[in-house]
Amino acid sequence: MSRLVVLVMARKGDTSVATLAAGSREVHFVIGETAEAVAHAASQAEAVFFRSGDAALLDRVLSMAPAVRWVHTAFSGVERILSPYFIAHSARLTNTRGVFGQALAEFALGSMLYFAKDFARMRRNQAAGVWAPFFVTMLQGKTLGLVGYGDIGQRVATLANGLGMSVNVLRRRPELSGNEAFIRIASSKRDLFRESDYLVLAAPDTTETRHLVGREELAWMKPSAVLVNVARGSLVDEVALVDALQRKALRGAALDVTAAEPLTHGHPFYERDDVLLCPHCADVTEQADFDILECFQRNLERFRVGEPLKHEVEKARGY
Numbered sequence: 001m002s003r004l005v006v007l008v009m010a011r012k013g014d015t016s017v018a019t020l021a022a023g024s025r026e027v028h029f030v031i032g033e034t035a036e037a038v039a040h041a042a043s044q045a046e047a048v049f050f051r052s053g054d055a056a057l058l059d060r061v062l063s064m065a066p067a068v069r070w071v072h073t074a075f076s077g078v079e080r081i082l083s084p085y086f087i088a089h090s091a092r093l094t095n096t097r098g099v100f101g102q103a104l105a106e107f108a109l110g111s112m113l114y115f116a117k118d119f120a121r122m123r124r125n126q127a128a129g130v131w132a133p134f135f136v137t138m139l140q141g142k143t144l145g146l147v148g149y150g151d152i153g154q155r156v157a158t159l160a161n162g163l164g165m166s167v168n169v170l171r172r173r174p175e176l177s178g179n180e181a182f183i184r185i186a187s188s189k190r191d192l193f194r195e196s197d198y199l200v201l202a203a204p205d206t207t208e209t210r211h212l213v214g215r216e217e218l219a220w221m222k223p224s225a226v227l228v229n230v231a232r233g234s235l236v237d238e239v240a241l242v243d244a245l246q247r248k249a250l251r252g253a254a255l256d257v258t259a260a261e262p263l264t265h266g267h268p269f270y271e272r273d274d275v276l277l278c279p280h281c282a283d284v285t286e287q288a289d290f291d292i293l294e295c296f297q298r299n300l301e302r303f304r305v306g307e308p309l310k311h312e313v314e315k316a317r318g319y
Contacts, residue, residue, distance in 0.1 A: 003028040004304055005044040007061060007068075010051035016289035017051060026304060035060040043067070047303060048091075049296055050074065055083040062089055070303050074292045076100055076151075077232060078313050079205040087315045094299055097311040098151045099291045100283035104202070104230040104256070105155035107282035111254030112139055112160075112198045114276055115226045140164035145186070145196030147171075147212065148203030150319075152230060156200050157183055168192055172208075193220040198228060204319035205232035215240040218250060226252045230282060233259035242268045245275070256282040 003024075008031040010017045020029040030045070032038040035057060038045075042064035050058060051074045058081045062068055072094045073081060086093075114120070116137045125132050144160045146153045149171040157167045161182040170186045186192035193199060199221065203209045213227065214237040221227070227250065229236055238259055244250045252274040258267075261280055269275045299309050313319060 002044075004046055005030065005041055006047045006049055006300070007032070007038045007042065007045045007065065008049045008051060009033070009038070009053050009057060009061065010049075014051060016293055017049075019293070020049075027300065035064060039064055046070070047072070047300070049300075050081065051292075053081075055081045055086065059083050059085045062086065062091065070094070070309065072296050072299055074296070077205060078315075079232070079318060082315060082318060092309065093313040093315055094309050094311045095313050096292050096295045099288065099295055101151035101155045103283040103285050103288070104152050105159055107256055107278065108156045108200050108202075108228050108230055108254075109159045109163075111228045111276055112144075112226065114254065115198075115252050116142075120273055120276075139198075142166070142197040143168060143195050145170070145192045145199040147189075147192070147199070147201050147235075148231065149183075150202065150204075153200070153202040154180075156202060156230075165198075168195060171203075189217070190220055193217055194222075196225055197222065198226050200228045201231045201235050203231050203235060205234050206318040210234045211237045213237065213241070215243075218244040221250060223249055224251050226250075226254065228254045230256045233257040233261065238269075242272075245272060250274075252276070254278070256280055 004027045006027055006029050008017055008020060008029050010031055010033065012033050017031055020031065030038050030041040038061065042061065044067065045065045046067050047070045048061060048068055049072050068091050070092050074096055076095050076097050076099065078093065078095055116139050118136060121134065140163055143166045146157060146167065146169045149169045153169065157169070157180065160167055167183045168186045169183050170189055170192045201213065203212065212235045218240055241253060245253065254276040255269065256278040257280050258269065263269060269277050302309055
């Protein structure tokens with residue numbers, strides 16, 4: 001019986017896929033950075049592990065590999081590869097849902113603590129040699145609003161609940177929420193924004209979520225509220241956010257993601273003390289590459305023996 005052929009799209013020098021290069025008795029891995037690098041094996045391939053690249057690359061690979069039935073992406077967000085061609089393609093798509101959730105939840109919690117304790121003020125005073133006590137606030141008793149309640153949202157909710165926060169959730173399909181007694185499903189987007197002391201965005205990038213937070217939504221929020229985005233930069237109207245911060249209509253924002261990455265030189269986010277800016281690395285941990293590979297390999301074994309795949313993405317929905 002011939003071995004299963006899997007195309008692995010990865011950058012040169014990507015050590016995370018080095019263990020795949022040796023292959024196995026059941027699977028033959030063909031690793032390359034470009035479509036041309038894997039072209040010699042494309043006609044026999046049945047699966048693609050997409051570790052690096054964009055929609056154009058994936059489309060090119062799929063056009064050369066008519067037998068591919070499954071694509072696994074090394075990322076949780078899939079918007080970068082969902083071209084019309086791929087959406088219409090028969091290949092199933094899975095992602096690394098669950099790999100990055102804890103790291104992003106810890107960043108969200110850290111961001112809330114950053115503003116609650118005003119760590120920035122402490123550092124400024126320390127640097128200036130000033131001893132100036134001030135009041136800090138607690139997260140206990142505050143209200144967390146969550147937009148999106150997948151793996152990331154659930155982990156943020158668990159951490160927040162542990163600190164005694166109230167947790168309100170807005171999600172497209174509330175019937176899928178778990179039985180956690182500590183969450184409350186928000187009656188509307190407006191109510192969620194109005195009630196939140198900290199609003200965490202953990203929703204996917206889709207046509208429905210782009211600029212989900214705009215001028216109108218920011219106007220609903222408390223002037224003391226903090227916005228935390230661990231999803232995608234496209235969810236926030238950044239011009240409206242800067243304006244709200246300048247007018248003190250919002251206390252602050254913690255951003256792991258921005259609309260343009262890397263953030264352009266001279267962007268107002270760089271200069272603002274009320275913005276905690278992370279260069280999209282809140283989930284870049286020493287463990288991440290291992291977990292990504294393990295997630296793929298578990299699904300690969302399911303694919304090989306004909307078992308249902310985990311973390312399947314509805315391509316038409318984008319999540």
